[in-house]
Amino acid sequence: MSRAGFLFRPKGESAPTGRAGSTAHHGVEDLLRALAPQVLGALVRRYGSFDAAEDAVQEALLAAALQWPETGVPQAPRAAGGLSTAQIAAAFLVPEATMAQRISRAKRALRAAGTPLARPGGSAGAARLAAARHVLYLIFNEGYTATGGTALTAPELSTEAIRLTRLLHRLVPEDAETAGLLALMLLTDARRPARTGPNGALVPLAEQDRGLWDRQLIAEGVDLISRTLPRGQAGPYQLQAAIAAVHDEAEHTDATDRPQILTLYTLLERFGPNPVISLNRAIALAMVHGPAAGLDLLARLESDPRLARHHRLLATRAHLLDLLGHDEAAAHAYRAAAARTHSAPERRHLTHRAQRLENGRRAVRGLPPRGEREMGRVGDVHRARRGEDRGMAKTFVFTAAPLLVVGYAGLRVLDGLDGERGPGPAWTAGHLAFLAALVLFVPVLWELRRLAGRGPFATATAGVGLVGAVCAMAQISADLAVGALAADHEAMRAMFARIQGVPGVDLVVYTAGPVLLYVGLLASFCHLARVRAVPVWRAVAVGLAVLVSLLGPDALPAVGLLLCAGLAPYPRRGSAPAAAHG
Numbered sequence: 001m002s003r004a005g006f007l008f009r010p011k012g013e014s015a016p017t018g019r020a021g022s023t024a025h026h027g028v029e030d031l032l033r034a035l036a037p038q039v040l041g042a043l044v045r046r047y048g049s050f051d052a053a054e055d056a057v058q059e060a061l062l063a064a065a066l067q068w069p070e071t072g073v074p075q076a077p078r079a080a081g082g083l084s085t086a087q088i089a090a091a092f093l094v095p096e097a098t099m100a101q102r103i104s105r106a107k108r109a110l111r112a113a114g115t116p117l118a119r120p121g122g123s124a125g126a127a128r129l130a131a132a133r134h135v136l137y138l139i140f141n142e143g144y145t146a147t148g149g150t151a152l153t154a155p156e157l158s159t160e161a162i163r164l165t166r167l168l169h170r171l172v173p174e175d176a177e178t179a180g181l182l183a184l185m186l187l188t189d190a191r192r193p194a195r196t197g198p199n200g201a202l203v204p205l206a207e208q209d210r211g212l213w214d215r216q217l218i219a220e221g222v223d224l225i226s227r228t229l230p231r232g233q234a235g236p237y238q239l240q241a242a243i244a245a246v247h248d249e250a251e252h253t254d255a256t257d258r259p260q261i262l263t264l265y266t267l268l269e270r271f272g273p274n275p276v277i278s279l280n281r282a283i284a285l286a287m288v289h290g291p292a293a294g295l296d297l298l299a300r301l302e303s304d305p306r307l308a309r310h311h312r313l314l315a316t317r318a319h320l321l322d323l324l325g326h327d328e329a330a331a332h333a334y335r336a337a338a339a340r341t342h343s344a345p346e347r348r349h350l351t352h353r354a355q356r357l358e359n360g361r362r363a364v365r366g367l368p369p370r371g372e373r374e375m376g377r378v379g380d381v382h383r384a385r386r387g388e389d390r391g392m393a394k395t396f397v398f399t400a401a402p403l404l405v406v407g408y409a410g411l412r413v414l415d416g417l418d419g420e421r422g423p424g425p426a427w428t429a430g431h432l433a434f435l436a437a438l439v440l441f442v443p444v445l446w447e448l449r450r451l452a453g454r455g456p457f458a459t460a461t462a463g464v465g466l467v468g469a470v471c472a473m474a475q476i477s478a479d480l481a482v483g484a485l486a487a488d489h490e491a492m493r494a495m496f497a498r499i500q501g502v503p504g505v506d507l508v509v510y511t512a513g514p515v516l517l518y519v520g521l522l523a524s525f526c527h528l529a530r531v532r533a534v535p536v537w538r539a540v541a542v543g544l545a546v547l548v549s550l551l552g553p554d555a556l557p558a559v560g561l562l563l564c565a566g567l568a569p570y571p572r573r574g575s576a577p578a579a580a581h582g
Contacts, residue, residue: 465520471513
């Protein structure tokens with residue numbers, strides 16, 4: 001008798017008491033008893049290995065005998081791993097109706113072709129094996145993070161996917177990608193016990209209790225991928241398993257080798273366009289080069305119709321905006337993502353993130369948080385209050401710097417009413433105002449660098465602006481010195497001629513050098529607008545200020561007003577543009 005026979009009682013043997021003895025259980029047993037020999041024969045004919053086929057039937061019968069009396073006999077056991085059309089559609093990022101049409105067309109094509117379901121060889125066999133891996137991958141993903149329902153996970157699906165992948169790995173032990181897929185599942189499923197908190201609440205990876213991770217699965221997965229990768233060229237599943245291993249082997253989230261993860265995702269993208277992989281790479285990019293770099297990549301992904309309004313893209317944008325300090329934009333994006341997910345735990349998690357940011361803004365305005373019931377929110381309120389003074393200081397510099405430029409322009413007009421400018425009180429007061437503006441532009445540029453994520457480009461643009469500010473300071477300082485020393489206009493003209501006659505001074509201090517301040521400001525705002533960290537109109541206003549400045553000093557009043565429009569009110573926490581909400 002087959003080893004699978006232990007699952008069935010001989011005829012006439014009494015059934016055990018309880019649920020197992022119900023009528024439904026008898027029906028399931030009868031069905032399995034009738035189908036088991038057929039399934040075993042089909043597997044032996046297809047794969048030629050009696051032991052492997054017998055093991056597979058035994059495991060399948062055990063799973064069916066335990067699950068079907070509870071959940072009912074599946075209407076279509078041959079469906080794609082038991083996934084519904086809606087779940088398959090979610091995995092492929094297409095509407096359910098589109099996926100239903102694709103499945104129907106595929107079934108009609110199979111019936112018309114009359115191709116026998118035999119194991120092919122050669123390239124056809126490799127393609128069939130790749131398709132089988134992909135189906136198992138989809139089943140596991142649906143089990144690890146359910147696309148809908150009240151529970152975050154569906155362990156029965158991920159467990160079944162691992163079981164089937166183990167079987168496939170035993171059938172094709174030489175296939176590196178199958179081994180990589182199994183390693184990926186093991187390394188990922190090891191984190192499942194820590195993914196939910198009390199009442200099924202979602203716990204992000206960075207906040208998980210790593211002591212709850214299944215170290216046995218991690219060890220098995222790491223060992224498997226370590227033996228597989230050296231075989232040759234790595235495939236997508238092997239690379240994803242390597243990424244999972246980097247996460248699992250880190251003792252804490254700050255110890256994660258982020259650059260290595262970014263490199264692996266970059267390699268993974270070379271296997272073909274995949275919006276989900278690109279989305280994950282955007283997160284990895286943000287962790288290495290700053291949130292603005294990740295937002296830059298997200299802006300490009302929005303052109304992909306499969307992701308443009310997907311809740312995961314919205315949630316990722318919200319997280320990166322949150323890291324940049326744009327509370328209002330982040331909260332709006334969190335709520336937009338919550339409205340688009342069909343998973344109740346994800347919806348609650350995203351909504352809670354939005355409420356946390358909204359309560360922080362209320363605290364800055366001196367209002368109590370709505371529904372404050374958790375100590376975490378109290379901490380957010382205290383942090384918001386501690387940051388209020390710093391925020392007010394930033395608001396001051398972003399407002400005062402362009403206003404002082406306007407002040408200098410006005411005093412310059414007054415100084416020229418007699419047909420000449422300087423020396424005198426108006427000359428001195430105007431230049432002191434402009435010097436103060438230039439000093440304030442230093443923290444403005446540095447704050448723009450912070451908002452852009454402190455990456456190489458953000459640092460370069462801030463550096464260009466700072467060089468321009470220093471050159472302009474040198475010019476204004478020279479003007480103040482000339483104004484203080486010269487007795488009249490003629491003496492001023494003579495002194496300026498001597499100063500500008502020094503080689504390089506005219507170019508660096510009076511013409512090209514100060515323009516770099518405008519270049520740095522414009523480049524910073526264009527970058528921030530491109531990643532939707534500030535409204536586009538701010539960049540437009542700064543760009544117009546740069547263009548108007550080329551008309552000469554007499555255009556400074558318009559330059560100052562345009563800078564006021566671009567910089568004030570300061571884009572502080574909570575004032576990011578509606579365009580960033582997506």
